[in-house]
Amino acid sequence: MTGRSRTLAGVVALVLVVAAGAAYLALRDTDGRSASRSCNGSEALCALRLDQVALASTHNSMNAAADGFQDPSQEVGIEAQLDQGVRGLLVDAYLGVVRTAGSQPIVYTDVSDKRLGTLANAVGDEEVQHALRLRAEAGRPSADAPRDVYLCHSYCELGAVLFSDTVEVLRHFLEENSDEVLVMIIQDELDAEQLVPVLEESGLEPYLASLDPSVPLPTLEEMVESGHRLVIGLENGDLPPLLPNVYDGGLVQEVPYDYSSLAELEDPRSCRRHRGQDGAPLFLLNHWVTPPSPALAAEANAEDVLLGRARRCAEERGQPVNLVAVDFAGSGDLLPTVDALNGQDEPSS
Secondary structure: OOHHHHHHHHHHHHHHHHHHHHHHHHOEOOOOOEOOOOEOOEOHHHHOEHHHOOEEEEOOOOOEHHHOOOOOOEOOOHHHHHHHOOOEEEEEEEEEEEEEEOOEEEEEEOOOHHHHHHHHHHOOHHHHHHHHHHHHHHOOOOOOOOOEEEEOOOOHHHOOEEHHHHHHHHHHHHHHOOOOOEEEEEEEEOOHHHHHHHHHHHOOHHHEOOOOOOOOOOEHHHHHHHOOOEEEEEOOOOEOOOEOEOOOOOOEEEOOOOOOOHHHHHOHHHHOOOOOOOOOOEEEEEEOOOOOOHHHHHHHOOHHHHHHHHHHHHHHHOOOOOEEEEOOOOOOOHHHHHHHHOOOOOOOO
């Protein structure tokens, strides 16, 4: 390179550095924070720790009518839920084998018969019998049949989506929405190690946040700036630091989740601690009636019921509700309730 070329290159480099610095300063306010930063749709939420923020969440997020599930808990799939404002996802993961029952392709749930029986309580009797008939017709797969990780609700025979497809949805969402923070809790009904290759192959791993519940959790802004904006935890397995057991590891505490009527949901005892440790920073409000019912969900998700219970449980437990998890999130007032819990757009009540 000639002396003149080196001089021009140096000038260009200096101009670029100065321009970049000016752009950086233009985006900072006098306190050194991003002037235009928004976190989960609000500038005000940026300064709050994750355990100080309420997130609209869905129970059995994958179990959607739009994706062909026969006993759905949600109207639309996870991609549409994220577009609508959901930021917390509760999903169930299984190993499954593609089989044929008659002329119908199904996913055969690869769990023991004993475990399958314990999962039946979350599904209506008619649906259980239908799933069992499909299993019998398809026949048990061989030990060497190829298996994949699926998201299903108790019986993959009643509906299943590949975990890898959902992971792709999450990655695209995080790529396209750089100021959003998500939380996913997985009921892992398989060896948790089998989740790891799916996360690695998808390119999602760089977004995973490792949280230490023994110290104050990061603010949303800190999570956004670090790029680690997706918290994934497990219910059964434990693969810290990126896939910890949320209950044994002290990250999440919850209320009970098995309510058979709206009256049980509104009972004062419904705020008592179920799984998780006292003092766990994230508080999961399980707010649905089993088995899932669109009509009951509309009542349960109404502002007076949902917001009233969230505030009552927060006061009783001495900490904010963080994951407000419901069935049929498109019915009722989930998003206005979450806004109210976050001190924004208080609904009339």
